[in-house]
Amino acid sequence: MIIGIDLGTTNSACAIWRDGAAVLVPNRLGQVLTPSAVSVDESGAVLVGLAARERQVSHPLATATAFKRYMGTRHEVTLSGMAFSPEDLSALVLRSLKEDAEAFLGEAVTEAVITVPAYFNDRQRKATKRAGELAGLSVERLINEPTAAALAYGIERRGDESRFLIFDLGGGTFDVSVLELFEGVIEVRASTGDNRLGGEDFNAVLMAMMLDAMGPALAAAARTDPALHERVREAAERARRGLSGASEVVMRLVWREVEHSITVSAEGFEAACAGLLARLREPVVRGMRDSNLRPEALSEIILIGGATRMPVVRRAVAKMFGRFPNSSVNPDEAVALGAAVQAGLKARDAALREVVLTDVAPFSLGIEISERRPDGSEEAGLFSPIIERNTVIPASRVQGYQTTHPQQRHVDLKVYQGEARRVIDNVELGSMRIPVPPSRDGGLVPFECRFSYDINGLLEVDVDVPLSGYRGTLTIVDGEEAPDPAAFAERRAALAALKTHPRESEAVRAVLARAERCYESALGDARGWVNGLIGQFQGVVERQEPRAIEAAIADLNRALDEFEGDAFL
Structure with missing residues (x-):
């Protein structure tokens, strides 16, 4: 079985080609998105996914996120005394997705198609492939994210000659690809982008607005105190998501028993993001110029990537092209679904019409x-x-x-x-x-x-x-020297030997981490109320009755939703 994987900056997803359709694989928590997060707890056990993401605020020095931005570099992260490269962290996420797919399919998974940003250079691509191998996967192909998204939209089934621009703004990277369809061939005419532009940068704008309101002393503290920095980052993430459906939101956080809050309007946020929105334009212009096409020659502009949910981004794209873009496929899921289509093509599934995919060199x-x-x-x-x-x-x-x-x-x-x-x-x-x-x-x-x-x-x-x-x-074969086979095997064995929490405890760890984070952000009676919820939940867990624990998890999540709004996933 070949699986398709979208290894994202913020979230990752896995999908398979089954019975003539691409199907998303639910993880151990029943969700189709797995946060690209890794955390090491006090006992040295490794948490991956939502349980790790929920610890980012409470345990910032033991948790890593957004490590995709460092793929192909010598950047290293130390979590609870354990050193990890970006490849190691990515391998842990990939291994988690592999295990979820095996549980879903009831069979071993050894092969994968993994997506990468179109603008990833050679080192970054080879690092991604090594991460897959460290996770125990034979990487059949690396496919560019915009090309995968095109497959998810089914443009290969269009009968006539068409041209598309894929606008992919994710959590940490930005890609633009111009594709042309003719006679069963999907040809990438141009790929451009910015590997240092994504939703995290829009979060940084909101963080700066919050820190300005909190005063110079706290702003300076946030630069040196990881715990405060993560509190502000979380408030910014929630505000950015809130602005996708509201004209204004209130950013709030509690630090050292004091509540800080500011109101951010959609107009104010758009004005503050002017520099980032301008950076979106240059890759689009370069892509159109390299493909030798006029905007009116495009059949559609297709949006993918979670950050394209932001109205400020959609308005910017509409202004660039003078028309509304297509966002009919879930932008968080399109790339994984397309990877599954490519996996089906690799497996020569009879339900898929043969399609030829051509790609381009992203750099000279x-x-x-x-x-x-x-x-x-x-x-x-x-x-x-x-x-x-x-x-x-x-x-x-x-x-x-x-x-x-x-x-x-x-x-x-x-x-x-x-x-x-x-x-x-x-x-x-x-x-x-x-x-x-x-x-x-x-x-x-x-x-x-x-x-x-x-x-x-x-x-x-x-x-x-x-x-x-x-x-x-x-x-x-690599951006540097080819890795020594023996050293690579030793590194893979070391990752495989890391102590990970059993699958059945993941949901408990995730909801407890969320509740503890809510406790830390609350004051007065609200804090006492959350503390009571935690004590009540722990009492149920100690009884070790699976059905009761499952119900308690759902009840606690509902209560926390009422307290702080919907969870990130």
């Missing part, structure tokens, strides 16, 4: 070169693209170069990914040393460099030096 790929200036001086560290961004892949391109000096006996060929003129601002992928023979006439030695890039992000660099007959090949 090239090498470092030196150039001679008009005054005769040399400028080093320049980027020479060989495969340009938005080239349909798989692709193979060749370009000719020459040595810079007659006495040169080797070339240090460095491979980069990016768009900047200088390589220092791009991402280095690998390097190789090429031996160069002396030229017969004492001149410069020519050589050819060929790049071949496939749909799974594998890059092969072939160098041919005709004068000596030398031919060298560099295969880029």
